[in-house]
Amino acid sequence: MLEKPTWKSTLRGFLYLSPALLILITFNIYPIIRSFLMSFYTDYDYFNDVVHAFGLDNFITIFQDPSFLTALKNTGVFVIGVVPISIALSLGIAVLLNNKLKLAGFFRTIYFLPFVTSVVAVAIVWSWIFHSDYGLFNYLLSWFGIDPIAWLNDPKYAMPSLIILSIWKGLGFNIIIFLAGLQSIGKQYYLAAKVDGASAWSRFTNITLPLLSPTIFFVSIISIINGFKVFDEVFALFNGRPGPANSALTVVYYIYQKFYEEWQFGLASTAAFVLFIIIFIFTIIQLIIGRRFVHYN
Amino acid sequence: MKIRLDQLTMKFDETTAVNNLSTTINDGELVSLLGPSGCGKSTTLMLLSGLYKPTSGQIYFGNQDVTKWDAEKRGIGMVFQNYALYPHLSVLKNIMFPLKMQKVPKKEAMERAKEMADLVQIGHLLDRKPGQLSGGQQQRVAIARALVKKPNVLLLDEPLSNLDARLRLEMREEIRRIQQEVGITAVFVTHDQEEALSISDRVMLMKDGIIQQDSMPQWMYKHPENEFVASFLGNPPINLLTIVKKANGYQIGNSDQLLNVPAFTLPKEDNLDVIHIGVRPEDFFVTTNGNQTFTGKIIHIETIGRDTLIRMEIGDTTIRALVDPQHDLQVGDTCRLGVSDTNIHYFNVESGQRLHPVERSMENARETNMEEHA
Numbered sequence: 001m002l003e004k005p006t007w008k009s010t011l012r013g014f015l016y017l018s019p020a021l022l023i024l025i026t027f028n029i030y031p032i033i034r035s036f037l038m039s040f041y042t043d044y045d046y047f048n049d050v051v052h053a054f055g056l057d058n059f060i061t062i063f064q065d066p067s068f069l070t071a072l073k074n075t076g077v078f079v080i081g082v083v084p085i086s087i088a089l090s091l092g093i094a095v096l097l098n099n100k101l102k103l104a105g106f107f108r109t110i111y112f113l114p115f116v117t118s119v120v121a122v123a124i125v126w127s128w129i130f131h132s133d134y135g136l137f138n139y140l141l142s143w144f145g146i147d148p149i150a151w152l153n154d155p156k157y158a159m160p161s162l163i164i165l166s167i168w169k170g171l172g173f174n175i176i177i178f179l180a181g182l183q184s185i186g187k188q189y190y191l192a193a194k195v196d197g198a199s200a201w202s203r204f205t206n207i208t209l210p211l212l213s214p215t216i217f218f219v220s221i222i223s224i225i226n227g228f229k230v231f232d233e234v235f236a237l238f239n240g241r242p243g244p245a246n247s248a249l250t251v252v253y254y255i256y257q258k259f260y261e262e263w264q265f266g267l268a269s270t271a272a273f274v275l276f277i278i279i280f281i282f283t284i285i286q287l288i289i290g291r292r293f294v295h296y297n
Numbered sequence: 298m299k300i301r302l303d304q305l306t307m308k309f310d311e312t313t314a315v316n317n318l319s320t321t322i323n324d325g326e327l328v329s330l331l332g333p334s335g336c337g338k339s340t341t342l343m344l345l346s347g348l349y350k351p352t353s354g355q356i357y358f359g360n361q362d363v364t365k366w367d368a369e370k371r372g373i374g375m376v377f378q379n380y381a382l383y384p385h386l387s388v389l390k391n392i393m394f395p396l397k398m399q400k401v402p403k404k405e406a407m408e409r410a411k412e413m414a415d416l417v418q419i420g421h422l423l424d425r426k427p428g429q430l431s432g433g434q435q436q437r438v439a440i441a442r443a444l445v446k447k448p449n450v451l452l453l454d455e456p457l458s459n460l461d462a463r464l465r466l467e468m469r470e471e472i473r474r475i476q477q478e479v480g481i482t483a484v485f486v487t488h489d490q491e492e493a494l495s496i497s498d499r500v501m502l503m504k505d506g507i508i509q510q511d512s513m514p515q516w517m518y519k520h521p522e523n524e525f526v527a528s529f530l531g532n533p534p535i536n537l538l539t540i541v542k543k544a545n546g547y548q549i550g551n552s553d554q555l556l557n558v559p560a561f562t563l564p565k566e567d568n569l570d571v572i573h574i575g576v577r578p579e580d581f582f583v584t585t586n587g588n589q590t591f592t593g594k595i596i597h598i599e600t601i602g603r604d605t606l607i608r609m610e611i612g613d614t615t616i617r618a619l620v621d622p623q624h625d626l627q628v629g630d631t632c633r634l635g636v637s638d639t640n641i642h643y644f645n646v647e648s649g650q651r652l653h654p655v656e657r658s659m660e661n662a663r664e665t666n667m668e669e670h671a
């Protein structure tokens with residue numbers, strides 16, 4: 001069926017792609033290249049767009065900036081805190097929903113709500129939940145005799161608050177993806193496993209997990225990338241501050257500060273470039289691990 | 298292990314997939330569940346396996362009532378129509394899986410799996426994934442996986458339907474060989490009458506969730522209990538003709554030929570003015586001795602294998618007959634066909650039930666006896 005590619009067919013192909021490519025290049029590829037170059041601008045007159053000097057000074061500067069190091073650490077903690085719990089939780093919920101739960105339609109609306117609601121609205125609601133005097137969270141904790149916690153104002157609790165919010169926010173998307181994955185696993189494998197004497201838990205570990213591994217892999221890559229890019233949640237939850245005493249300062253927030261607040265375009269680009277490298281390395285590692293453990297049909 | 302089904306019924310919302318089914322399957326027997334698609338064969342098998350729970354009725358394994366037991370507990374082996382091999386596991390791991398679930402030590406599990414793989418002749422494929430196997434090989438793996446835990450019962454759901462014709466023939470003999478070698482009680486589901494008749498000790502023919510006849514294959518073929526059984530079995534299919542009572546016999550298909558019909562043992566069928574008769578194509582013989590039962594004009598001749606199939610016109614009906622090719626027959630010839638009395642089956646027009654001739658009822662009983670002893 002497939003024709004051999006010729007110059008003519010390739011050209012025609014590019015012609016079909018060109019509208020999409022044009023937009024992609026203008027708004028994605030070009031800015032990426034520009035910001036990559038910008039990270040090497042050590043002396044930049046942005047009023048006249050004149051670069052007086054190139055160099056690696058920006059890299060040295062940010063790695064000597066305690067704020068950037070804090071941002072790196074916070075981002076790492078955030079990713080480790082959010083991704084595993086979010087995946088485990090949404091997988092558990094998806095499995096329950098997949099087992100013909102009553103009120104499935106109702107739950108579908110519920111768990112999809114965080115996904116379609118704007119981050120800002122979500123964060124405002126959560127900042128009330130986390131409120132130290134009137135918040136729902138402290139109210140629940142008071143039942144167990146725990147003293148009120150200043151979730152959003154205590155540097156110790158700012159990051160946990162952010163993690164809780166982000167786990168909750170990621171559930172909807174992950175559940176949808178997991179449900180689709182679960183539904184693509186043939187029912188016959190479960191019947192066969194039952195006949196072979198597998199308990200519900202054995203069926204989950206021996207059938208569901210391996211056959212769902214491409215989906216789990218996909219979700220974990222997306223989640224990690226999204227985790228490294230966290231910004232909106234911080235901005236909205238802490239009212240445009242990176243948490244008390246920079247306790248929720250993330251790499252993207254740092255970039256934002258450098259770019260919009262301090263007009264340090266070079267430093268901002270450098271930080272962005274470092275983030276890109278980190279995400280790139282993680283994705284490569286995941287691909288290598290994935291090749292070993294993921295079963296593709 | 299002996300299996301007994303007692304008035305088993307399975308209803309899905311609207312449909313009754315299995316309707317009041319009772320039977321006993323003896324230890325070591327291979328029983329076929331035969332019937333057209335949608336008649337409830339798979340459902341019956343799912344009930345036996347415990348994957349479905351019946352709406353009513355009981356299932357006994359030996360003397361134990363297992364009706365409420367889950368599939369995990371019943372210890373049965375099952376081969377699914379699409380084999381359902383675990384796609385992410387190698388052949389060896391697939392076969393070992395039931396043992397792993399029983400927590401058999403790994404070394405022993407591996408030995409037993411290899412033994413089983415040798416029995417089904419796939420010992421050389423142990424490292425492959427199911428996706429790298431042909432249909433026939435996958436089926437062997439599925440059988441090995443079903444048998445490795447030494448189950449009491451083996452259930453097979455149309456295991457041959459995904460194979461090509463040649464392989465099908467080979468594999469059904471293979472299944473019979475393995476079943477007899479292991480000595481296991483087996484239930485074999487198929488919609489292919491030839492398959493059922495050739496490998497099983499007993500055939501249960503189903504239609505719309507109801508067992509139509511439950512008997513030995515040859516008996517079912519020679520003594521169909523009703524018109525459905527008669528027409529479901531046999532290829533080319535049985536000739537079913539309508540005959541109408543006249544003053545001195547029964548008229549065949551609006552022709553001038555008459556048939557002598559015996560008296561029947563069950564006189565409760567008061568209206569025997571019109572009855573159906575069935576004659577299998579191979580039960581006809583060409584005759585010139587004047588002992589013909591049917592005479593007609595040949596309208597079609599074809600040779601299938603070593604037989605000649607003719608279509609003959611009698612009045613306004615046609616019949617198919619398989620005849621010896623040594624007769625020199627031409628289209629347009631008038632042909633005389635004989636058939637022995639015992640090879641004519643009579644059916645009630647309304648109920649489709651078999652009518653038993655009086656003088657042959659003794660003979661029937663003797664034949665039943667002989668087949669059971671054989």
Ligand SMILES: Nc1ncnc2c1ncn2[C@@H]1O[C@H](COP(=O)(O)OP(=O)(O)O)[C@@H](O)[C@H]1O
Pocket residue numbers: 309310312313314332333334335336337338339340341
């Ligand atoms: N899970 C089910 N839900 C509803 N109806 C079913 C289900 N399984 C089977 N049936 C119905 O029961 C009847 C028998 O089905 P089945 O046992 O699969 O037939 P067979 O295996 O003989 O082809 C069919 O009419 C089918 O539509």
Ligand SMILES: [Mg+2]
Pocket residue numbers: 335338339340455
């Ligand atoms: Mg079926």
